[in-house]
Amino acid sequence: LAKTTQPISMDSYEGQEVNITCSHNNIATNDYITWYQQFPSQGPRFIIQGYKTKVTNEVASLFIPADRKSSTLSLPRVSLSDTAVYYCLVGEESYQLTFGKGTKLSVIP
Amino acid sequence: DTAVSQTPKYLVTQMGNDKSIKCEQNLGHDTMYWYKQDSKKFLKIMFSYNNKELIINETVPNRFSPKSPDKAHLNLHINSLELGDSAVYFCASSPRWPRINIQYFGAGTRLSVL
Numbered sequence: 713l714a715k716t717t718q719p720i721s722m723d724s725y726e727g728q729e730v731n732i733t734c735s736h737n738n739i740a741t742n743d744y745i746t747w748y749q750q751f752p753s754q755g756p757r758f759i760i761q762g763y764k765t766k767v768t769n770e771v772a773s774l775f776i777p778a779d780r781k782s783s784t785l786s787l788p789r790v791s792l793s794d795t796a797v798y799y800c801l802v803g804e805e806s807y808q809l810t811f812g813k814g815t816k817l818s819v820i821p
Numbered sequence: 822d823t824a825v826s827q828t829p830k831y832l833v834t835q836m837g838n839d840k841s842i843k844c845e846q847n848l849g850h851d852t853m854y855w856y857k858q859d860s861k862k863f864l865k866i867m868f869s870y871n872n873k874e875l876i877i878n879e880t881v882p883n884r885f886s887p888k889s890p891d892k893a894h895l896n897l898h899i900n901s902l903e904l905g906d907s908a909v910y911f912c913a914s915s916p917r918w919p920r921i922n923i924q925y926f927g928a929g930t931r932l933s934v935l
Contacts, residue, residue, distance in 0.1 A: 746923075755825075755911045755926025756864070797862065809854070809877070811864035 716800045721816040730787045732815050734800030737781050745776060745783045748799045750814070756799060760785070787817075795819045824848050827912050827927035834902055835935055842897045842930045844912030852876075853895035854924065855887060856911040864911070870895055902934045 717735040724730045736745070744763055748756035760767055762774040762783070773786040787794055797814040825846045834840055846853060854877075855867040869877035870889040884900045899906060912927040 748924075753929070755913065755929055756924075757926065758923040761923070799864075809866040809869075811856075813862060 716802050716812050718798075718800050718812065718815045720813065721818065723818045723820060724790055725820050726791055727789050730790050730794070730817060730819075732785045732787075732798055732800075732817070733782055734785070734802075735782045736800070736802045739780050739802055740804070742804045743780075743802050744804070745774065745780075746801045747772070747774065747785050748801065748811070750797045750799065752796075756811070759798075790817075790819045792819050792821060823927075825912055825914055825925050825927040827910075827930050829930060830928065831931050831933075833933045833935065836902055836904060838902050839898070839900045840902060840932070841899070842910055842912075842932075844895045844897070844927060846893055846912075846914040846925070848914055848916075848925060850914040850925070851892055851917050852915045853889065853892070854913040854915075855895065855897050856913060856926075858909045858911060858929070860908070868895075868897075899932075902932075904934050907932055907934045 715738060744761055746761040747759045749759050750756040760769055760772050760774045762776050764776050764780060767774045775784045795818055797816050799811050799814040827844050832840055852871045854869045856864050857867055858864045867879055867881050868887040872892050873889045886898045887895060889895045895912060909929045909931050911929045913924045915924045
């Protein structure tokens, strides 16, 4: 099970692009990378998942370099409502059950 | 319609009591989970059921007993509650074991043991 390392916290102003990087040096060939978002007093919510290169959806983009030892979640033009904890999970589909401490993103007006 | 619903949302009780938390999902998923999130915000898997069968049973005191009457329901019963059981408990579901892909979480049950 690949261990992940993320910054504990980040601050950003409204309207800026936010990039949160997750390190996973021991990622295995079959491992996927998945990001969840958790608002206070709510359960985590799936944001995006990828295996390599770039994935984009209506919420975020996920950039994965060729060596896959890290990944970057990119949130375009954040607003106050993006203030949350963001979790990076790495593992085979059946083992993505380990949530770390996550990154607490605070968006400032 | 709420996809994964848990009841109650808040639970305050005395040490030594027995309590249950209920979870239901209307997504047609085969797999359900219980997680515990402590005060330090670590989210830790406790149990998982696939089609009513227990498939994950992490190191959890045997005072905690999950029960799945059907694949849409996974309840958590806790005997002899202790102060350290105070936490937020989340239920989740995913389409099909072992292909988890995306987990859908409930809003959580905040348990306070006094």
